Amino acid sequence: MVMFAEVTEFLQGTYYGSTLRQWFIALGLIVVSVVLGRLLYWISGRWIKMLASRTSSRIDDILVDMLEEPLVGLFIVVGVRYSLSFLSLDSNLIEILDQATRFAITLLITWLLVRLYDAVHREYLVKLAEGTETDLDDQLLPVLRNGVRFLLFVLGGVVALNNAGFDVGAVLAGLGIGGLAFALAGQDTVANLFGGVTILVQRPFKLKDRIMVSGVEGYVDELGLRTTQLKSISGEKIQIPNKFFIASTIQNLDDCDYYFGLETFLLHRNTSGDQVDRLLSQLNELRDEHEDVMWCLGVLNGLNEFGMEVQLAYGVHRFQHSEKYFNHLEKKAVVKTFLNRRAYDLLKDNSIKMANPVYLGLRRKEDQ
Structure with a gap:
């Protein structure tokens, strides 16, 4: 109870x-x-x-x-x-x-x-x-x-x-009483806003362009008044304050006619002139074998006691986001692989050997 x-x-x-x-x-x-x-x-x-x-x-x-x-x-x-x-x-x-x-x-x-x-x-x-x-x-x-x-x-x-x-x-x-303190603290904000307006007016790049600013490279993913968002090759999102676009050099890497590439082959010193002429002519024709190659030029770049240096200069059509490639690196790598593989075939068809590597060594006097 x-x-x-x-x-x-x-x-x-x-x-x-x-x-x-x-x-x-x-x-x-x-x-x-x-x-x-x-x-x-x-x-x-x-x-x-x-x-x-x-x-x-x-x-x-x-x-x-x-x-x-x-x-x-x-x-x-x-x-x-x-x-x-x-x-x-x-x-x-x-x-x-x-x-x-x-x-x-x-x-x-x-x-x-x-x-x-x-x-x-x-x-x-x-x-x-x-x-x-x-x-x-x-x-x-x-x-x-x-x-x-x-x-x-x-x-x-x-x-x-x-x-x-x-x-x-x-x-x-x-807030008005502390306006001076806010103004001093907001200098970067004002600079970023001014940079955003400058980007919109001058338009040094557009969305999806690949740019480099202050050592940072990436695709333009989003434009804002205070910051601009870049997306790196690996997909990382990078926020760049717009004030850097005023004080730094902006390099628009996709605002070009083509991507330049250069391959070098060192031929054996016994290679004849006719073989070299035929090889250079065939290298020039490689541009017709791949749709992404804009131009090709075979060049006899120099002669030395070890052999002949032949270079293949070429241009790759710039990357478009609507293409089959994931990014510009994949496109350049595919073209580079194709041209080197075809160059190997041409060297073999023309019976041209590559120069042997030269090794230099020193022997001690007591070993002689």
Whole structure:
């Protein structure tokens, strides 16, 4: 009986202003809100998306995909706030919870708007730009995307702070007092923005061009006002601050007519003049045997006591991203292998031997 009385007293006790029954109800509703939110997310991914995919329009698919996560978040936030209303809380604490709820809802709505814009940008604006002949819209689209996202986040943050009870005007005034410090700290940002504008105006390169700046080489993957993203040969993404494009030399490696290559063969000194003439003529004709070779030129580069040095100079058509090759290195390697293999065949057909390697050695006097 004593134990039963103690249990009853414990259950009827008040903890932080609320009874244990109120705490159980609030915690239970919070768990229910989270579970229902997860269930809503599962239903959206399993059934609503399936129904949307059966329509011919892409708009409903985009809306369902972009809305599901923010709406589930809103459902859980509202459910948690409703659950806490069962507690007997202090009026000041209730006001803080209401402000926090409004703050979270505003951020979730901002996230929803950003996701919707990203989907529209990706599904419509990018595809529209790909259908045009000019490259200017391809360069401006990443800038537009980053600018709109930044604007939405800033506006959402200001509205969220205002809904949370902060005096946004006072905050901005406080930032104005420290304007000099921010200006000094933002010198690099201003330089990067100026560099981004310079790139858009002068257009020293375009998307997918292979460039080298400040010793860094890569394909231009994305242009922005503050940074430019390069993708290396191995696929690594490199962020280059735009200020380097003003102060450094920019080498557009794909803005060329062809890639130059040179192969050297040292022929045996007993090779006749007729054999050399025939070989040079046949090397010149190799350009017609491979579609990626722009030109070939066989050159008798020099003579010495060891043999004759013949060189094969050639040009390879520059790499296009729509080709069968993965990158420019693969294209150059394929052409290089082909030309060396054909040169080997021509040397063999003309009965031309390569010069033997010469080894030089010194013998000590006592060994003689």
